[in-house]
Amino acid sequence: MEYRNATYNQAGTIDVEIDHADFGWIPFTASLDDPDPLGRELYKEITKDSSVAPYVPPPPARQQVAKSVVQARIIDAGMMGAVYAALTANPIYFARWFAPGHPVVYCDDPDVVGLVQALGLDPAAILAP
Template sequence: MKYARIIDGVVDSISYDLPYFEGGPEPGWTKVPADVFAGFSFDGEKFTGPEPTPPPRQTVLKSLVQARIIEAGKMASAYAALTQNPVYFARWFAPDRPEVYCDDPDAILLVTALGLDPDAILAPIV
């Protein structure tokens, strides 16, 4: 038998034997189907599994993006665009952030404004 402790509509713990506390069954445990695990939701009638964890967002090294922009002959334009906005400049040249998300809207906007293909310029190395 499989049992679950449900707290606020969510399976908190699982036991494969009815938990006993000081000689009697511990309250709050419910018999559950074999495919139910911690994290499942319970609406009083049915159990629903958690949403799958989305894949991590892909990143690309800023130095690689810069190399691609240089290769396309657009570095002067990219630098001019970044220096016109102090926030974008600070974000791009932050020393503790060597990568940018491949789907970063600001990076896509910059690359598009340069007349370049964001899918090519911001492509991750796989």
């Protein structure tokens, strides 16, 4: 059977594309303990005849923190007036911060980190998730 793009997945089985007689190239997962003989045979063939690309885990999700939490921490630090002045001086920052459909901010957002640092505050503390 023709196959291509063999890659180990997180479960240790092999994700591959096979050339199906009726449907052309389709995704398939080959496993040594597959109940179907085709899956077992294909797994053995792939591991014997070709190099299988290693599993590459997805990158970790970027951490986020609620803007309300950031605001409370800035208020506790006595810096809300300075933040408000900075936000109202820059319409783009103001719009991004007060966008109603976006209640969180990335903990590593360069604009937010820069603002927090400009206030003399610790981004690790203010932007902690």
